Amino acid sequence: MVENLRGEVSDLKRQVSQLQQNSNSDRPDRSSNTDGQSDLLDRQQLAERLGIEETAIAQHETDGKEFVEWSKSKDPEQISWKYAGANLFRRV
Incomplete structure (x- = not known):
């Protein structure tokens, strides 16, 4: 039974590993501004x-x-962020 x-x-474990690999390959490309800043970040990066x-x-992301305004007040460069769906956020 233990075996x-x-x-x-x-x-x-193998299935989870495959799902993680597929998830990473399905992520959209993140475009960059000319200053090297990403236009699109996931929740962890933001x-x-x-x-x-x-x-x-997560508590604030759907507040429009x-x-x-809230994200701008927290951002070190005073950049505003907007929830773009699928746990991704776009520079405004």
């Missing part, structure tokens, strides 16, 4: 840029105009 569970766990936890972004 069966080990085999199933091994299969699950959280790092704003110096806050990802959960704070309020999110744009």
Whole structure:
């Protein structure tokens, strides 16, 4: 029974690894401005840029105009960000 569970766990690990690889290859290309700044960031990248936890972004991301102002107040360069869907954020 234990060997069966080990085999199933091994299969699950392999499947998760394949899903992660597929997920990374399915991500859209991120375009860059001439100053090298990315126009599109995922939630983790934006959280790092704003110096806050990802959960704070998740709580505010669908607030529309309020999110744009809130993100600008947190951004080191006072850049506004807008939720673009699929956990991605675009410079405004």
